[in-house]
Amino acid sequence: xxxxxxxxxxxxxxxxxxxxxxxxxxxxxxxxxxxxxxxxxxxxxxxxxxxxxxxxxxxxxxxxxxxxxxxxxxxxxxxxxxxxxxxxxxxxxxxxxxxxxxxxxxxxxxxxxxxxxxxxxxxxxxxxxxxxxxxxxxxxxxxxxxxxxxxxxxxxxxxxxxxxxxxxxxxx
Ligand code: ZN
Numbered sequence: 090x091x092x093x094x095x096x097x098x099x100x101x102x103x104x105x106x107x108x109x110x111x112x113x114x115x116x117x118x119x120x121x122x123x124x125x126x127x128x129x130x131x132x133x134x135x136x137x138x139x140x141x142x143x144x145x146x147x148x149x150x151x152x153x154x155x156x157x158x159x160x161x162x163x164x165x166x167x168x169x170x171x172x173x174x175x176x177x178x179x180x181x182x183x184x185x186x187x188x189x190x191x192x193x194x195x196x197x198x199x200x201x202x203x204x205x206x207x208x209x210x211x212x213x214x215x216x217x218x219x220x221x222x223x224x225x226x227x228x229x230x231x232x233x234x235x236x237x238x239x240x241x242x243x244x245x246x247x248x249x250x251x252x253x254x255x256x257x258x259x260x261x
Contacts, residue, residue, distance in 0.1 A: 092126045092140035096181050097247065098254030099141075103228040106136075106143045109162040112204035116146070120160040120202045123148040127158065132180045134218040136225030139181050147222040152215030161207060164199035164223055166192075175217060179231050182250065185243050187235040191220045 095101055109116055119142060127135040133151040137144045150158035171193030178186045194212045197219055201207050211219055221231060232240060232247065240247075 090122050090125065091129045092122050094126070094130060094180050095139055095141050096183070096250060096254045097230070097232075098251035099181075099258060101138050101141050101143055102181060102225070102230060104138065104143045105228050106138055106145045106226040108145050109200075112162065112200065112202065116144075116162070117202050119144070119146060120148065120162075123160060124150070124158045127180075130180050133214075134222045135180060136222045138225050138228075145226045147219070147226070149215065149218050149222060151218040152211070152213065154215070159209075160202050161197065161199035162201070162204075164197055164219070164226075166195050166220070166223065167198050167208070168196040170194045173213070173217070175214075177217070177221060177231050179221070181230070182232070182247075185232075185246055185250070187231065187239050187243065189221075189231055189234045191217050191234075195219060197223075 123135050123137065126140060127148050127150060134149045137146040145163045147164055148158055148160050169192035172190055173193045174188050174190045176186050177189045195216045197209045197211060199207050
């Protein structure tokens, strides 16, 4: 099932998400829906808060394994190395982009949809997408990591998006 994307201005994006304590049918279904929604939106990553669910669950489909999406529960960065700067976007911020500094390679731990422990060594694009999605679980958004000068450049677009989101939320 394709879920509705939550946009900037929706308070759920600023909440710290709760850990997944049990991998049950509802969690597996949410994982499948995250993948389906990410694909429908042509995204390379999606975090549960972006579909209005404040749980620590992310889907990633980037890097050399693109086409084989991964879902991770309670992901954590165990190790990070180097820094790179690249342009990023976010499904919750249509038409807004910016250069963001992140670690170049990371080791991520978590659980898969069967509840099995996972440990992944990731580089370049894949490492970047994971860090971006992990931030969502703590209510951190990519605009928080943009340079102040770039935030000024996009401030008009941000204000419009926030206004549109708030108006939509007040109607529903
Ligand atoms: Zn995002």
